[in-house]
Amino acid sequence: MKVLVPVKRVLDYNVKPRVKADGTGIDLANVKMSMNPFDEIAVEEAIRLKEKGVVTEIVVVSIGEPKSQDTLRTALAMGADRAILVTSDTKVEPLGVAKLLKAIADEEQPGLVILGKQAIDDDNNQTGQMLAALTGWGQGTFASKVEVEGDFVTVTREVDGGAETEKLKLPAIVTTDLRLNEPRYASLPNIMKAKSKPLATKTAADFGVDVSPRLTTLKVVEPAKRSAGIKVADVDELVGKLKAMGVAK
Amino acid sequence: MSVLVWVEHDGATVKDATLSTVTAAGKLGDVTLLVAGEGVSGAAEAAAKIAGVTKVLVADDAALAHALAENVAPLIVTLMADHDAFLVPSTTNGKNIAPRVAALLDVMQISDILSVESADTFTRPIYAGNAIATVQSKDAKKVISVRGTAFEKAATEGGSATIEPVSGAADAGVSTYVGSEIAKSERPELTSAKIIVSGGRALQNGENFHALIEPLADKLGAGVGASRAAVDAGYVPNDYQVGQTGKIVAPEVYVAIGISGAIQHLAGMKDSKTIIAINKDEDAPIFQVADIGLVGDLFKIVPELTEKL
Ligand SMILES: Cc1cc2nc3c(=O)[nH]c(=O)nc-3n(C[C@H](O)[C@H](O)[C@H](O)COP(=O)(O)OP(=O)(O)OC[C@H]3O[C@@H](n4cnc5c(N)ncnc54)[C@H](O)[C@@H]3O)c2cc1C
Numbered sequence: 014m015k016v017l018v019p020v021k022r023v024l025d026y027n028v029k030p031r032v033k034a035d036g037t038g039i040d041l042a043n044v045k046m047s048m049n050p051f052d053e054i055a056v057e058e059a060i061r062l063k064e065k066g067v068v069t070e071i072v073v074v075s076i077g078e079p080k081s082q083d084t085l086r087t088a089l090a091m092g093a094d095r096a097i098l099v100t101s102d103t104k105v106e107p108l109g110v111a112k113l114l115k116a117i118a119d120e121e122q123p124g125l126v127i128l129g130k131q132a133i134d135d136d137n138n139q140t141g142q143m144l145a146a147l148t149g150w151g152q153g154t155f156a157s158k159v160e161v162e163g164d165f166v167t168v169t170r171e172v173d174g175g176a177e178t179e180k181l182k183l184p185a186i187v188t189t190d191l192r193l194n195e196p197r198y199a200s201l202p203n204i205m206k207a208k209s210k211p212l213a214t215k216t217a218a219d220f221g222v223d224v225s226p227r228l229t230t231l232k233v234v235e236p237a238k239r240s241a242g243i244k245v246a247d248v249d250e251l252v253g254k255l256k257a258m259g260v261a262k
Numbered sequence: 263m264s265v266l267v268w269v270e271h272d273g274a275t276v277k278d279a280t281l282s283t284v285t286a287a288g289k290l291g292d293v294t295l296l297v298a299g300e301g302v303s304g305a306a307e308a309a310a311k312i313a314g315v316t317k318v319l320v321a322d323d324a325a326l327a328h329a330l331a332e333n334v335a336p337l338i339v340t341l342m343a344d345h346d347a348f349l350v351p352s353t354t355n356g357k358n359i360a361p362r363v364a365a366l367l368d369v370m371q372i373s374d375i376l377s378v379e380s381a382d383t384f385t386r387p388i389y390a391g392n393a394i395a396t397v398q399s400k401d402a403k404k405v406i407s408v409r410g411t412a413f414e415k416a417a418t419e420g421g422s423a424t425i426e427p428v429s430g431a432a433d434a435g436v437s438t439y440v441g442s443e444i445a446k447s448e449r450p451e452l453t454s455a456k457i458i459v460s461g462g463r464a465l466q467n468g469e470n471f472h473a474l475i476e477p478l479a480d481k482l483g484a485g486v487g488a489s490r491a492a493v494d495a496g497y498v499p500n501d502y503q504v505g506q507t508g509k510i511v512a513p514e515v516y517v518a519i520g521i522s523g524a525i526q527h528l529a530g531m532k533d534s535k536t537i538i539a540i541n542k543d544e545d546a547p548i549f550q551v552a553d554i555g556l557v558g559d560l561f562k563i564v565p566e567l568t569e570k571l
């Protein structure tokens with residue numbers, strides 16, 4: 014079985030985002046970019062399925078600027094077999110990303126597509142569910158456990174209040190939550206090896222898919238700042254404050 | 263504008279997150295609720311009493327039990343022939359279902375809105391709430407998820423909506439529900455608690471978490487939350503996690519104990535009215551958002567605090 018893993022290049026999670034002074038977005042010039050953490054988890058899960066002998070090939074896909082190549086190389090260094098980069102000059106929203114992924118899924122015929130549950134930049138939490146809608150496949154979102162058996166995948170999901178398990182017919186879509194696994198680091202020899210793994214470059218137009226945006230970002234601003242607080246010296250003073258607030262009697 | 267709202271419920275009652283979504287929907291137009299599931303008459307009756315609701319559609323069908331997105335989404339798509347916008351609360355069910363509906367309608371969803379600026383313009387957080395984007399949708403129909411903490415809850419009494427059954431639900435045949443493990447707790451639910459006491463990695467283990475955080479929470483009648491580090495280390499279950507990728511909360515009082523204040527954690531609680539932080543590191547980032555800070559060892563402070571309350 015083949016697995017498709019879409020990976021997104023995003024602002025590194027350790028970097029504090031800065032809103033551009035002109036209010037058009039986040040300043041991404043000269044800042045560290047990395048693979049979306051949830052996508053690292055997705056790549057890791059695919060590799061583990063391959064190590065178990067369930068999966069034969071892992072294809073990673075990224076849609077974005079040419080620099081998304083770096084993210085694909087990281088995935089290849091972790092253990093993916095082959096990469097597809099889809100470049101686009103315009104902003105591609107989750108609906109457009111899902112349409113491109115649908116076109117790629119039609120070509121590649123994967124048994125599973127494993128995505129991150131959300132990208133930590135736009136925080137949309139949409140792409141996997143949208144791809145599931147367009148393919149008509151089942152969706153195991155927010156996965157904390159994935160088990161493939163025969164023609165089915167059983168997915169344990171992190172839901173409000175606990176965990177829920179669903180059984181999906183293959184092919185299916187899975188989106189990863191934080192506790193699915195701990196992604197490995199790519200070793201230096203594997204990083205070297207990844208340089209010679211195949212990476213195909215395409216454009217959104219190659220797929221004949223209309224990815225023009227439906228949303229216009231009118232402005233981006235910083236959230237309201239909290240005013241500086243006070244420090245209390247000891248527990249008694251804290252208890253006094255809590256009483257004054259009516260929280261404690 | 264006619265707005266359809268997907269109701270988060272447990273069969274008998276309507277979950278709080280739905281109430282804020284009703285308020286957001288009311289800013290757009292006429293509100294119709296959809297109560298979908300199996301054996302949901304209790305929830306439907308409760309939904310009809312919510313203030314500001316015109317109509318409640320009830321889809322009672324075995325295929326809709328457990329809110330499987332594969333079965334629920336096509337029904338909603340059919341109903342959307344008569345509505346201009348579809349709203350869900352940003353619960354795990356809402357997040358699971360709405361994008362599936364959006365893609366089937368060929369609409370770009372607007373996730374996690376904080377405000378309704380006009381019929382087609384909304385604000386939403388990006389980058390873990392470090393920026394707020396104002397976005398305008400060109401789509402004819404809108405699909406929107408609503409951040410519960412950003413809107414007042416609609417009153418649970420006072421409405422007298424008509425209840426109408428809808429049919430047409432079917433099993434898409436691609437997914438089945440196997441089971442769930444839902445933690446039962448006497449404590450208030452995180453997303454509706456007035457006070458939350460949260461513990462972090464500093465608690466060191468589950469025993470300490472239970473022995474220190476829970477008695478304090480009980481004294482305050484508070485819900486219990488945690489940082490990702492505490493959840494990953496197994497001190498508490500995953501549904502305790504507050505943050506960018508966990509629960510978004512905005513209680514009257516949030517007490518962060520032994521939590522450093524990483525941006526991903528702040529994303530989930532920085533809209534709390536009053537933030538109290540206890541941390542032994544006076545430079546911990548949590549103090550930058552805290553209204554009241556106490557620097558010191560939680561293993562001394564927390565038992566003393568619980569004792570003195
Ligand atoms: C040249 C270019 C410029 C852009 N500029 C902007 C901009 O200025 N502002 C802006 O908001 N957006 C911009 N985008 C779009 C943005 O990068 C996202 O692709 C899109 O908004 C998806 O939203 P999300 O990541 O929040 O989706 P989510 O639904 O949160 O993502 C979930 C998962 O879907 C998969 N996924 C999502 N996007 C991609 C992708 N691009 N490639 C591979 N897998 C993916 C990943 O597995 C991810 O974990 C641009 C895109 C391009 C190509």
Ligand SMILES: Cc1cc2nc3c(=O)[nH]c(=O)nc-3n(C[C@H](O)[C@H](O)[C@H](O)COP(=O)(O)OP(=O)(O)OC[C@H]3O[C@@H](n4cnc5c(N)ncnc54)[C@H](O)[C@@H]3O)c2cc1C
Pocket residue numbers: 026050051133461462463464488489490491492503504505506507508509519520521522523524525526527530540541542543546558559560561
């Ligand atoms: C993709 C992604 C998503 C994430 N999502 C979330 C999320 O949703 N929620 C979340 O919380 N995190 C999230 N994180 C993790 C986040 O970056 C931090 O790692 C995490 O919040 C740290 O938890 P902590 O504050 O408990 O631990 P630490 O950062 O280790 O902080 C422990 C604190 O305890 C203090 N301390 C230690 N001992 C004592 C003592 N005896 N008395 C008093 N204070 C003491 C220390 O000074 C320190 O400040 C995410 C990370 C990633 C990459």
